[in-house]
Amino acid sequence: xxxxxxxxxxxxxxxxxxxxxxxWIAGQGDGLLTLLxxxxxxxxxxxxxxxxxxxxxxxxxxxxxxxxxxxxxxxYLTHLMEGPDDMPAHIKxxxxxxxxxxxxxxxxxxxxxxxxxxxxxxxxxPHQRRIAAHFRPD
Amino acid sequence: xxxxxxxxxxxxxxxxxxxxxxxWIAGQGDGLLTLLxxxxxxxxxxxxxxxxxxxxxxxxxxxxxxxxxxxxxxxYLTHLMEGPDDMPAHIKxxxxxxxxxxxxxxxxxxxxxxxxxxxxxxxxxPHQRRIAAHFRPD
Amino acid sequence: xxxxxxxxxxxxxxxxxxxxxxxWIAGQGDGLLTLLxxxxxxxxxxxxxxxxxxxxxxxxxxxxxxxxxxxxxxxYLTHLMEGPDDMPAHIKxxxxxxxxxxxxxxxxxxxxxxxxxxxxxxxxxPHQRRIAAHFRPD
Numbered sequence: 001x002x003x004x005x006x007x008x009x010x011x012x013x014x015x016x017x018x019x020x021x022x023x024w025i026a027g028q029g030d031g032l033l034t035l036l037x038x039x040x041x042x043x044x045x046x047x048x049x050x051x052x053x054x055x056x057x058x059x060x061x062x063x064x065x066x067x068x069x070x071x072x073x074x075x076y077l078t079h080l081m082e083g084p085d086d087m088p089a090h091i092k093x094x095x096x097x098x099x100x101x102x103x104x105x106x107x108x109x110x111x112x113x114x115x116x117x118x119x120x121x122x123x124x125x126p127h128q129r130r131i132a133a134h135f136r137p138d
Numbered sequence: 139x140x141x142x143x144x145x146x147x148x149x150x151x152x153x154x155x156x157x158x159x160x161x162w163i164a165g166q167g168d169g170l171l172t173l174l175x176x177x178x179x180x181x182x183x184x185x186x187x188x189x190x191x192x193x194x195x196x197x198x199x200x201x202x203x204x205x206x207x208x209x210x211x212x213x214y215l216t217h218l219m220e221g222p223d224d225m226p227a228h229i230k231x232x233x234x235x236x237x238x239x240x241x242x243x244x245x246x247x248x249x250x251x252x253x254x255x256x257x258x259x260x261x262x263x264p265h266q267r268r269i270a271a272h273f274r275p276d
Numbered sequence: 277x278x279x280x281x282x283x284x285x286x287x288x289x290x291x292x293x294x295x296x297x298x299x300w301i302a303g304q305g306d307g308l309l310t311l312l313x314x315x316x317x318x319x320x321x322x323x324x325x326x327x328x329x330x331x332x333x334x335x336x337x338x339x340x341x342x343x344x345x346x347x348x349x350x351x352y353l354t355h356l357m358e359g360p361d362d363m364p365a366h367i368k369x370x371x372x373x374x375x376x377x378x379x380x381x382x383x384x385x386x387x388x389x390x391x392x393x394x395x396x397x398x399x400x401x402p403h404q405r406r407i408a409a410h411f412r413p414d
Contacts, residue, residue: 001414002306002379002381002386004386030140031274032170032172032272032274032308034308034377034379036377036378036379036386036387037388038386038387038388038391039388039391040322040323040324040330040388040390040391045232046178046236046237047178047228047231047232048178048228051217051219053216053217054178054217054225054228056216056217057214057215057216057217057225057228057229058228058229058232060214060215061204061215061229065203065341066337076333076336077333077336077337078329078332078333079327079329079330079332079333081327087330087333090323090324090330090333090334091333091334091337093323094321094323094334094372095233095371095372096232096233097235097236097237097373098322098373098376099322099373099376099377099378100236100237101172101174101237101239101377102174102237102270103140103172103174103270103271103272105140110140110142110174110176110270110272111174111176112175112176112177112178112268114178115176115177115178130388132378132379132386133379134308134379134386136274136308136412136414138139138274168278169412170308170310170410170412183370184316184374184375185316185366185369185370186316186366189355189357191354191355192316192355192363192366194354194355195352195353195354195355195363195366195367196366196367196370198352198353199342199353199367202352203341233371234370234371235373235374235375238374238375239310239312239375239377240312240375240408241278241310241312241408241409241410243278248278248280248312248314248408248410249312249314250313250314250315250316250406252316253314253315253316274412276277276412
């Protein structure tokens, strides 16, 4: 069972789509769910979905870990065709997950209480992002 | 075939549980093993299990990559409810793996010679951590 | 269906092997592909394979994120037996992916247009690297 989830982004942020995935596998039995983001400048992330401050702090941290290419300390970067957020987006997409696998029991993902599934957009401009999904029943 | 491994932690450290997983799939045939940590402040990690200095250095590195929230350079953090190790734990849990998949041949994980499977605890206080495990025979 | 891909490296660099994987699953139907690098000082990476500047910038970034052990700021490292690139290689192998799963549709990986699969070598000396591969048809 396969599908593609599509997420329209509006700049660097975390976009939760836990419920879309949960609906897609509802009614299935046990099995394994796998997600793959089909881009090199956006990531998947499983993180806390209770306090929105966590998302804000994650964005602030990764903006410091990988500053824009026009920051003095990033002057060694050469892949700048699409602007100062171009190469930093590839770097963040290397550090953060590209694929995630989640065991499923009786049609429900075996996530922890506070775990939500996010698309982490690393580009400033709006993008339509695709996440390939695969569910294999046991 | 599914189970949950439980690990009692005692502060920030790497807790190896390779043997628990090996025992669980012993006697199975070929297939695919998937592990998912059900928390947003602890990680999974496959790393060297020969020299314990590797674990010490990993802890020292990540403590510098993501300093506690009371370090001056982390003053921008806002999610601080549970103390200075709270938000840094979420950040480390974003950078390090949340799920890992391992091919299995004749009941044995296809790990390299020095690869061990660890729960990486990012919080100072003791926690009981859960890792969902899924094995699907071919 | 299982195999091991072998890659001979010649120092720190990204070695693409997308075509090797594509050939291996060509002719298969739908399913799930999983790759696991069997080492603790090399990584897997899915990244852009159009502009080679991306690979150069990734190498430059990670060399700065995790400097060699003889850099003053890394003087706290203790696992140095195999030289100044030893422990930094383990750290990079913790931050970058050890396993990746990719949905397959009609014998083709569901990768995005610009996504290539790389072995990321973190050691200076040449190494023969092994990647365990598992394909399970639906």
